[in-house]
Amino acid sequence: MAKKTIRTIPQQRTPMAVQDPKQRVGNFNEVALGYSVEDALNEAERCLMCPKEPCVQGCPVGIDIPGFIQKICDQDFRGAYDVLAEATLLPAICGRVCPQEDQCEKVCVVAEHLEPVAIGRLERFVGDMAVAEGWANTPDIDPNGYRIAVVGAGPAGIACAADMAKAGCEVTIFEALHRPGGVLTYGIPEFRLPNQFVDAEFQKVLELGVKLEANTLVGRLFTIEQLRDEMGFHAVFIGTGAGYPAFMGIPGESLNGVLSANEFLTRCNLMRAGDFPTKDTPLGLGRKVAVIGAGNTAMDAMRVSLRMGADEVHCVYRRTKAESPARVEELHHAHEEGIVFQWLTAPVEILGDEHNQVRGLRCIRMELGEPDASGRRRPVAIPDSDFEFECDTVIYAIGTNANPIIGQTSKLKLNKWGYIQADTDQCTSLAGVFAGGDIVTGSATVIQAMGAGRCAARNIKAYLGINDTVDMDISDADRSRIFGIDARQKKFTRVRLPGQEHSAGPA
Numbered sequence: 001m002a003k004k005t006i007r008t009i010p011q012q013r014t015p016m017a018v019q020d021p022k023q024r025v026g027n028f029n030e031v032a033l034g035y036s037v038e039d040a041l042n043e044a045e046r047c048l049m050c051p052k053e054p055c056v057q058g059c060p061v062g063i064d065i066p067g068f069i070q071k072i073c074d075q076d077f078r079g080a081y082d083v084l085a086e087a088t089l090l091p092a093i094c095g096r097v098c099p100q101e102d103q104c105e106k107v108c109v110v111a112e113h114l115e116p117v118a119i120g121r122l123e124r125f126v127g128d129m130a131v132a133e134g135w136a137n138t139p140d141i142d143p144n145g146y147r148i149a150v151v152g153a154g155p156a157g158i159a160c161a162a163d164m165a166k167a168g169c170e171v172t173i174f175e176a177l178h179r180p181g182g183v184l185t186y187g188i189p190e191f192r193l194p195n196q197f198v199d200a201e202f203q204k205v206l207e208l209g210v211k212l213e214a215n216t217l218v219g220r221l222f223t224i225e226q227l228r229d230e231m232g233f234h235a236v237f238i239g240t241g242a243g244y245p246a247f248m249g250i251p252g253e254s255l256n257g258v259l260s261a262n263e264f265l266t267r268c269n270l271m272r273a274g275d276f277p278t279k280d281t282p283l284g285l286g287r288k289v290a291v292i293g294a295g296n297t298a299m300d301a302m303r304v305s306l307r308m309g310a311d312e313v314h315c316v317y318r319r320t321k322a323e324s325p326a327r328v329e330e331l332h333h334a335h336e337e338g339i340v341f342q343w344l345t346a347p348v349e350i351l352g353d354e355h356n357q358v359r360g361l362r363c364i365r366m367e368l369g370e371p372d373a374s375g376r377r378r379p380v381a382i383p384d385s386d387f388e389f390e391c392d393t394v395i396y397a398i399g400t401n402a403n404p405i406i407g408q409t410s411k412l413k414l415n416k417w418g419y420i421q422a423d424t425d426q427c428t429s430l431a432g433v434f435a436g437g438d439i440v441t442g443s444a445t446v447i448q449a450m451g452a453g454r455c456a457a458r459n460i461k462a463y464l465g466i467n468d469t470v471d472m473d474i475s476d477a478d479r480s481r482i483f484g485i486d487a488r489q490k491k492f493t494r495v496r497l498p499g500q501e502h503s504a505g506p507a
Contacts (some may be wrong), residue, residue: 004048006113013115014043021336025306028190028274031333032096035125044072046110046117046291054107055119060451061159063087065104065119072122081130085137087161088450089204090155092131092197095124097188098447099327108326131200138207144168146464149233151218151406154182154436155446156239157452158205160460164237165208167457167466172233173210176217179270182241184446186270187262187297189304219405224412228432235460238420239453242438244401252350257358258284261293261301261397268304280289286392287311290361292347293397294324299331301395302339313339314391318346318366320377344368346379348386350394362388417442426456427463434460470485 002008017033018024023032035043047069055065064083071080084091100106100120108116112401129135146169150157153175161171179185181198206212218224218240227233245260247253264283271281278405289305291298294317302313315334320343324331335341344366351360365385368377402418411428413421419442420435422428428435437454438444 004045006048006110006410007213009046009048009110010042011114012038012117013046014121015116016121018333021338022335024191024437025337028307030194032329034128035121040072040122041075043118043122044069046114047073049164050111052463054109055104055117058104058107059087060103060445060447061087061454063104063123067123068126069117069119069166072126077126077129078133078135080126081135082137084126088447090127090160090201090446090450091123092127093184093193093201094447094450095120095122095127096193096197097184098445101328103445103447111311127197127201128459129291136204136207138204139166141166141209142168143170144466146170146234147172147225147232148460149231149236150222151227151236151238152176152182152240152437152439153180153212153214153265154239154241154437154449155184156241156439156449156453156456157182157237158202160237160239160434160436161210161453162205162208163457164460165205165210167461169466171208171210174216174218175210175212175214176240177270178214180212180214182239183243186266186298187243189269189300189307190264191303191307192300206501217405221341223423224406224410224433226432228430234464235434236405237426237453237456237460238428238433238435238439239437239449239456240403240406240439241449242400242402242419242442245396246399246401247396248347248398250347250349252352252358255350255352255358256356257284257393259393259395259396260352261291261297262400263300264395265297265304268308274308285310286358288314288391289393289395290314290316290347290389290391291395291397292316294319294321294326294341295397295399295409296326296330298397299326300336301397302334303337305393305395306337306380310393314389315339315341316345316347316361316363317341317343319368319376320344323368323376331413344379346381347394358392358394360388360390361394362386400438402439402442406439425459426452427459432463438447 019031049066068080068083104119105116110117118398148164148169150161150173153173161173165171178204184198227236243262245262267281267283272279273281273283276282284306289310291302305313345363345367347361347363349362353359365382366379367382369380372378407414415421420439422435423441426434426436434456436456437449
């Protein structure tokens, strides 16, 4: 086969079909419709199979991207899934919601001359086929007697739980809500991520023997220390995310009709407020909605508002479209659906009526000054540029903070923002307790949270002395062995004493 070059591959990125904007604002069906087999084969041919594989380095979980794309080229779709499954349990999810344009696709060699290979769309194609066909890779598992507690059934917790289960541990996930998935379930609307894919991907975790304890709020029913010391778990991983909403502290935030995006999306996505009164979750959304912020969560809140019946939805953001942290695709879809964008605009007061109900928003015009710590130009208020506009619902989507419950009820060391302090191995200040994802870093991506969960799993295995040569990252050719055992393990053995659990230590 002739070597592919930038001149011989398809020059145009393969488009993905989407629902018509006029139709989709009236339903919660998925907007992006996915690749056909023909589309996937055409896009896969655009990959140059670079020997240096910069895309792999750009992926937080190290997916063998050229490997799975080559399998697509060979029309070995099950083989493509097997390659993906070595690094991720959630290809159908990550293919939809991960910002590939800032990760693997950003460093794609093809992007130096053309649009990058649509890695996310190809991952979704394979993930969707796996769900449709019921594919799953469940390894033979040899139980080792260790018990692991995972707090939070979001992306970080799922990734950690799966790796620990594969290593032979008995894993229990404690989830505060009544359904698993974390932000995948409560935070992302079905028109971007249908629940059927979250449920199907999580089912693969349960098939590894992982137990789920839902409706269990750790920090209120029992503490992290009790999990470790009284309940018999040998290690604990905390992946609770950061779902505590942020506000601006301006007048009027206590008025009826002011919501956080987290509350709004949870009511709609998880608690089915759109089906009220058949579902017992009221919403009270007004006809004119203002959403403060311009990230992905803001886009979700605005687009859900339209589908919930709002006549007019405004995006209020103090910078310009160029500085918006939302994905380009999400901004494009929001524009198509009729969102009104008020760029370079900052709220200064939420206005109320005699019934303490929101009636409007007073704002001030902004201009961009010198770059701030984020690298973006700092917004500066323009004097005497105040104006008001009418709205009856205000939704805050300006970021989140760490939920304080676990920090308040344990002796875990926190940083100055209230997030759990963990080192690069995801170790916390408590022995045997690890943490990762948004509860450590603040708001990040699904794939970054998964990467943190997998990193924690590797280090939990090291902490417990579980043999896992796959994670030693050393080739057989370079590995020094004594009687077939890695030399670095020669001073360690596992022993079982009568009436005691497994332990590991120097022989």
